[in-house]
Amino acid sequence: MRLSHSLIPTLKETPAEAQIASHRLMLRAGLVRQTSAGIYAWLPIGYRVLRNIERIVREEQDAAGAQECLMPTIQPAELWRESGRYDDYGKEMLRIRDRHERELLYGPTNEEMITDLMRQSAKSYRELPQILYHIQWKFRDEVRPRFGVMRGREFLMKDAYSFDLDYAGAVVSYRKMMLAYMRTFQRLGLKAIPMAAESGPIGGNLSHEFIILAPTGESQVYYDSAFEEIDYLARGADGFRHDDASDLERFFTEMTTHYAATDEKHDKAAWEKVAPPRRREGRGIEVGHIFYFGTKYSAAMGFGVAGPDGKQVHPEMGSYGIGVSRLVGAVIEAGHDEAGIIWPDAIAPFRAAILNLKRGDAACDRICEALYAKLGAAALYDDREERAGVKFADADLMGHPWQIVVGPRGAASGRVELKRRATGERHEIAVDDVPARIA
RNA sequence: CGGGGCGUGGCGCAGCCUGGUUAGCGCGCGUGUUUUGGGUACACGAGGCCGCCGGUUCGAAUCCGGCCGCCCCGACCA
Incomplete structure (x- = not known):
């Protein structure tokens, strides 16, 4: 969605x-x-x-x-x-x-x-x-x-x-x-x-x-x-x-x-x-x-x-x-x-949220759309025109097990940040590795 | 069912006691500028049968009565 x-x-x-x-x-x-x-x-x-x-x-x-x-x-x-x-x-x-x-x-x-x-x-x-x-x-x-x-x-x-x-x-x-x-x-x-x-x-x-x-x-x-x-x-x-x-x-x-x-x-x-x-x-x-x-x-x-x-x-x-x-x-x-x-993986409404931190940024948009197409119903794509803080706060509130943070910082080099809601751990990884990591 | 409390823009509240201007604040919403990795700032703007019905009064969000709705504590339940 x-x-x-x-x-x-x-x-x-x-x-x-x-x-x-x-x-x-x-x-x-x-x-x-x-x-x-x-x-x-x-x-x-x-x-x-x-x-x-x-x-x-x-x-x-x-x-x-x-x-x-x-x-x-x-x-x-x-x-x-x-x-x-x-x-x-x-x-x-x-x-x-x-x-x-x-x-x-x-x-x-x-x-x-x-x-x-x-x-x-x-x-x-x-x-x-x-x-x-x-x-x-x-x-x-x-x-x-x-x-x-x-x-x-x-x-x-x-x-x-x-x-x-x-x-x-x-x-x-x-x-x-x-x-x-x-x-x-x-x-x-x-x-x-x-x-x-x-x-x-x-x-x-x-x-x-x-x-x-x-x-x-x-x-x-x-x-x-x-x-x-x-x-x-x-x-x-x-x-x-x-x-x-x-x-x-x-x-x-x-x-x-x-x-x-x-x-x-x-x-x-x-x-x-x-x-x-x-x-x-x-x-x-x-x-x-x-x-x-x-x-x-x-x-x-x-x-x-x-x-x-x-x-x-x-x-x-x-x-x-x-x-x-x-x-x-x-x-x-x-x-x-x-x-x-903090949803258990088995019942979370979405496995992951894709946070587009800068809508309008060509690299961010492209990566987010590609991820969304790939993950489909498992993902909630936060494509709103909101500040990064709003998206972080809402993602934490909704409790998706994973947050895929797509910002201009890493997007240019094809990297995104993956955050695990339960532990707060974050890792920067290549876009292509995302589906496997959250599977 | 006993006891207590609350109904005022979407959300959180003030105003009510002591009736009297255009009903106010924060958040949210819209437009613009700004900001751009953890709820940004400024400007302008939209949005209200003040829960409902009746009464008192020149005048009611405000006082009185009734009703409805909702919440909390207790007794009871997946």
């Missing part, structure tokens, strides 16, 4: 309503704009980040064997009456009526709907297990939305639902999702820790929250430093496979033997048993939550399949959520400095 003709409204000053770093930076870098309390429009570069996160989430769900589908945002009230949640859910559920006075709602989650869809077609245990997911907008009418997209009313969520014949199967599905989640967060450059959690309004008795560490997190967390060393992606033959029950068990054990808890589940006695040098305390942001809840919905909604003995069984279910839009804020909370955002 050419910055001169893009809707990337960067701000020099911070809007008054933004209190925490991610919210301030998302507004200042032109990622989002608020349209109502807790509801945001995603502007071009913000939407690129959102899609990049979505892509990684999708890849890991697919790798775990989950099937992507897409359910509607608007749901009929009847389904929720079947589970009993239409009345239980309270004011957080946005209820609407259509022209025929039919009661509808904007879905805050999809257990009822997916159960309905499964019961319409799955009739035999032979069709299980299955995991389905979608990535879709949700609405929860929070009493007090805040912190920008971290706690919005409308938010993008990946929600998955598992169906198994029995408890043992459900546990395997649960572990699969836990593995997929840890891999997902690691790819996003986040250190996430699974912590035992209350199962909340969805019900059930096996539940973990995934917390990432950030000083501005909403809850106090306690954990064993062992979590700082675990690497789920790069461990070669010792790695975990989604389709191997013993791998999953080994993984689950590794995840759950070390101490980790949010303040509401904090167990002082267990904490005292952790060796003092290994104790870590901090603030955390919840970016995912997984639940096993057994037959709560399958029983309430009359979903049965024929078991091996021909008798009807209610499938054992679980649900698994990742706050995709919240992750944008969470990633910024975890990666920024005084000057702005």
Whole structure:
């Protein structure tokens, strides 16, 4: 994209309503704009980040064997009456009526709907297990939305639902999702820790929250430093496979033997048993939550399949959520400095910004255009008629992993400066070497 | 849902208490000159239903009432 003709409204000053770093930076870098309390429009570069996160989430769900589908945002009230949640859910559920006075709602989650869809077609245990997911907008009418997209009313969520014949199967599905989640967060450059959690309004008795560490997190967390060393992606033959029950068990054990808890589940006695040098305390942001809840919905909604003995069984279910839009804020909370955002390479809106320090200078223009043609969609070309300082400041603010600085000083001899945003390191290199260096 | 606060050009704010000229400042925006590797300087200029409705008054951004919107603290959530 050419910055001169893009809707990337960067701000020099911070809007008054933004209190925490991610919210301030998302507004200042032109990622989002608020349209109502807790509801945001995603502007071009913000939407690129959102899609990049979505892509990684999708890849890991697919790798775990989950099937992507897409359910509607608007749901009929009847389904929720079947589970009993239409009345239980309270004011957080946005209820609407259509022209025929039919009661509808904007879905805050999809257990009822997916159960309905499964019961319409799955009739035999032979069709299980299955995991389905979608990535879709949700609405929860929070009493007090805040912190920008971290706690919005409308938010993008990946929600998955598992169906198994029995408890043992459900546990395997649960572990699969836990593995997929840890891999997902690691790819996003986040250190996430699974912590035992209350199962909340969805019900059930096996539940973990995934917390990432950030000083501005909403809850106090306690954990064993062992979590700082675990690497789920790069461990070669010792790695975990989604389709191997013993791998999953080994993984689950590794995840759950070390101490980790949010303040509401904090167990002082267990904490005292952790060796003092290994104790870590901090603030955390919840970016995912997984639940096993057994037959709560399958029983309430009359979903049965024929078991091996021909008798009807209610499938054992679980649900698994990742706050995709919240992750944008969470990633910024975890990666920024005084000057702005520092995107992990995997989700940056652009791999590099090309800064033309002197538009109109023949050598600068020529080099920039050539680089832009070569890098294409990976690059944001700052072709504005602005002072160098403005371009440096905006590039730092937007947080592109690389900045390709093209100024008259080096351009004459075919050299540009390459700056790495995360470290601040700069090197002068030949123009031709740029694509390889930032690849 | 309890408590607190704020709505004045795109952004950040002053003015309001003590009603009275063309509603002001910084940034941003446009034009020109200048500067040219970290948010340059100067000049000129554009841009405002002072959140909305009603009331008081000769006169309301300012006082009163109602409504709407937004933010913060707490209780709750991906």
